[in-house]
Amino acid sequence: MSTLMSQCPTLAFNTTLFNNSEDIMSYLDVYIDSLYDDAVLMKQANQDLADQCFSSGLLTYIPLGGGSDRHLLLLGGMGPLAGAFGMKACLSFLEDEYSVTLFQACFVPKRDSDLDIVMSLYAALEHAIPQCPSHKSIDLIVLCNSAHPYMERVLKHFYQHSVHKDRTIRFHSFKKSVEKRSSAFGKLKCIALQTNFAASVGVYGDSDHIYSMDKIPDLSAYQKNLALAIEGVKSFDKHATLLNAIKVFQALKDYGAKRLLLGCTELPIIVEALKKEAPHDIQEYLLGVTLFDPLILTLQEFTQARM
Incomplete structure (x- = not known):
């Protein structure tokens, strides 16, 4: 001990x-x-x-x-x-x-x-x-x-x-909570945003309704920017966070992504920063896109569970 x-x-x-x-x-x-x-x-x-x-x-x-x-x-x-x-x-x-x-x-x-x-x-x-x-x-x-x-x-x-x-x-597994809800995501792609490690081991993106960003040809090049944005939060580097997150979300906007899974616990922090300080078109995009947070999905299951 x-x-x-x-x-x-x-x-x-x-x-x-x-x-x-x-x-x-x-x-x-x-x-x-x-x-x-x-x-x-x-x-x-x-x-x-x-x-x-x-x-x-x-x-x-x-x-x-x-x-x-x-x-x-x-x-x-x-x-x-x-x-x-x-x-x-x-x-x-x-x-x-x-x-x-x-x-x-x-x-x-x-x-x-x-x-x-x-x-x-x-x-x-x-x-x-x-x-x-x-x-x-x-x-x-x-x-x-x-x-x-x-x-x-x-x-x-x-x-x-x-x-x-x-x-x-x-x-309470984030992955299992997300998978239980994934059938309700509809026919539109739900794109998982996650760290390089999570993407490499397939935490998200191996179901019929979820696609990991790094596996989508039009978006895969922006996985490095996503990783840098996450590291920006961890290193308390606001400039690096916003610079890289804006590139990622601009690419998602141009791609036409309508549903995003926030597959890293730094991502809600990144989204809140973008809503306040990103260019107007990115802020408008975030108002129209559906965001799924594994923590919130898990809490919904947690409160519904019985002894």
């Missing part, structure tokens, strides 16, 4: 508990600002920014009255901005019906075909589970599309070796 926990660096915030939704939303806004401040300091020190540069941390919201007997555990930190924005999205969607814990597992290595991150994800789960209310079952959502291909092995290892293996955990 000591070796496992050594993978978890100093926490950015201790196990912080909130009971008021306005207070935790304000706290998350301050936390997001602090991430930007830390990024500025690291850049001034000529440090290359990556998820792993930031501290991990735990944050729990339990509404007054306790909420449901199910507790939502979010594994975030891959990257930290996506984790914070994912927590805000969950709190807004769920309102006060469920308690929620966010663990920013910033120490998880970059998702890459040359690196197995099963044990790092297991370490994150081991660290976060004890912080969840002991009398509640746990619903697990991982706020990183590229981490989902590893989760079957992570949970197998958890149930074989964890001291917490008696806890009831339901893992």
Whole structure:
């Protein structure tokens, strides 16, 4: 256990508990600002920014009255901005019906075909589970599309070796939630926007209704710009994010794409930035296109599920 926990660096915030939704939303806004401040300091020190540069941390919201007997555990930190924005999205969607814990597992290595991150994800789960209310079952959502291909092995290892293996955990797969909804996407192509790694392992794009952007001849050249836009969010480089995202969405507009799957948790952040600062024609395009967010699709399933 000591070796496992050594993978978890100093926490950015201790196990912080909130009971008021306005207070935790304000706290998350301050936390997001602090991430930007830390990024500025690291850049001034000529440090290359990556998820792993930031501290991990735990944050729990339990509404007054306790909420449901199910507790939502979010594994975030891959990257930290996506984790914070994912927590805000969950709190807004769920309102006060469920308690929620966010663990920013910033120490998880970059998702890459040359690196197995099963044990790092297991370490994150081991660290976060004890912080969840002991009398509640746990619903697990991982706020990183590229981490989902590893989760079957992570949970197998958890149930074989964890001291917490008696806890009831339901893992909610982004991929399965998207596939369940894909039949309702209609005849129009739904184009999946995702990282190079997610595209290479086929997280999305292997069903009858979803097409990965990198596999569409007219759009495949823009996969590199999409990857750079995502890395721009992770490295807190607004200029790189907008520059590359505008190229991607201009290409999607010219192609006539009407349905987009936001297959990376940085993409909702990118879309919000485009809605505010992209050229007018891109902003107009975003008003007319249908966007599918795997997190929201998963939350819809989560709230509909029964014990």
